[in-house]
Amino acid sequence: MKIGLIGTGRIGAFHARTLQRIPSVSDLVVADADTVRAVALADTLGVRAAAGIPEMYAEGLDGVVITAATSAHAALIHQALDAGVPVFCEKPVALDVAGTLGVVERTRAGSVPVQIGFQRRFDAGYRAAREALRSGELGWLHTLRACTSDRTPPPAAFIPTSGGLFRDCSIHDFDILRWLTGREVVSVYAQGANRGAPFFADGDDVDTCAALLRFDDDTLATVTATRYNGAGHDVRLEVCGSEGARFVGLDDRAPLPSAEPKLSWRQAADPYDSFMERFHDAYVTELGRFTEVAAGRTPSPCTPADALEALYVAEACERSRRTGAPVTLAEVRDTAGPTTSGG
Structure with a gap:
């Protein structure tokens, strides 16, 4: 399974390390608006950094994990759905109700699963x-x-x-x-x-x-x-x-x-x-579940509609x-x- 990760800050680096330890994830590629930071994380972990987000999708992905700045979440989710790629996105979907509703309606109208990161x-x-x-x-x-x-x-x-x-x-x-x-x-x-x-x-x-x-x-x-x-x-x-x-x-x-x-x-x-530290094990379990969602073996355990409520x-x-x-x-x-x- 090839997984892309967008956003290589603190939580992104943590999720990247977690994904590396999931047996079904055979290939991990990272991307960030800050390409220097993305390359630095990739070099540290021994994975690949994409030249950009479009280039990452062009490679063909089985799933994408979004840990970028909150203000970019909704647009990045829509971009993944445009590519037909299952999405895991850290909360929140968007900073406002309107942006969240847009993702909820888009997800309901399609068949690509979206999982929102409420790790508790x-x-x-x-x-x-x-x-x-x-x-x-x-x-x-x-x-x-x-x-x-x-x-x-x-x-x-x-x-x-x-x-x-x-x-x-x-x-x-x-x-x-x-x-x-x-x-x-x-x-x-x-x-x-x-x-x-x-x-x-x-x-x-x-x-x-x-x-x-x-x-x-x-x-x-x-x-x-x-x-x-x-x-x-x-x-x-x-x-x-x-x-x-x-x-x-x-x-x-x-x-x-x-x-x-x-x-x-x-x-x-x-x-x-x-x-x-407090939720280390929960984060690991959560991303493990996402690989099952991306593989089509289980429905999303936390949908954009849940996040909206x-x-x-x-x-x-x-x-x-x-x-x-x-x-x-x-x-x-x-x-x-x-x-x-x-x-």
Whole structure:
């Protein structure tokens, strides 16, 4: 199987190394708008760098993995679909609803599969919690508490193109809550704050946020995120039901220093430093699944339509943060912009 990879930054380099270890991937070719960076990664890994993206498709690919800048995602997906090549694209599909809708409609109208990279769906802890909930072991849900906390902030240059904390970061929580519960969010109330570097406010963003979500069965969820979690990279989910609970992310490297004097465990000496450490195994499983999708052996486990639903929640949270009022998902859908053809 020949796989192309577009985008050779940090996550692109990580995915390239992962693809090399998948037995069914016999040939890997990389491309980037920054050809120097693409050649450097290719030389490091002992693979080939294409002269450009059109040249890469001209070679004939069985699948393509897109890890380029978010602003380029939708156009690159359309380009792959034009070439008839199965696509894996890191989230989000696009920074806005209109661009995402364009990809959703294009995908639905064709037969080329597209998988969007929400890696938490492949994490063992989230999958175990989902199984416990779906089996009835937890009873009926009353509360979900999700957090995504980066240890250190991203570079200032990333903020203006990120889409904001809800669209860039908390969108993972929105997707996994939908996937785990099988329910839809109907309303949100969100707040944001800036106590860190001024470049967040300068970029019309926040460095910390909190949102209260109500689902269509009246389950409540809280979602929090920050760019400044000094204890370490912390991603967890508490799934609390009438008969039991599951706590995802509560492992030996969870950055949870306790204030209690009587405790049989202590925080690990090496808490997670980044999302790539926290979800290493999930990323590997996710890309392995994509090779099955590209080979036609399984349907996409996370479609652009799934990504659109998570984006609707992020959009509602951003509106709520700016207005200071609750926002329903129906409002967001009703005021969604016109679709775009992309490409």
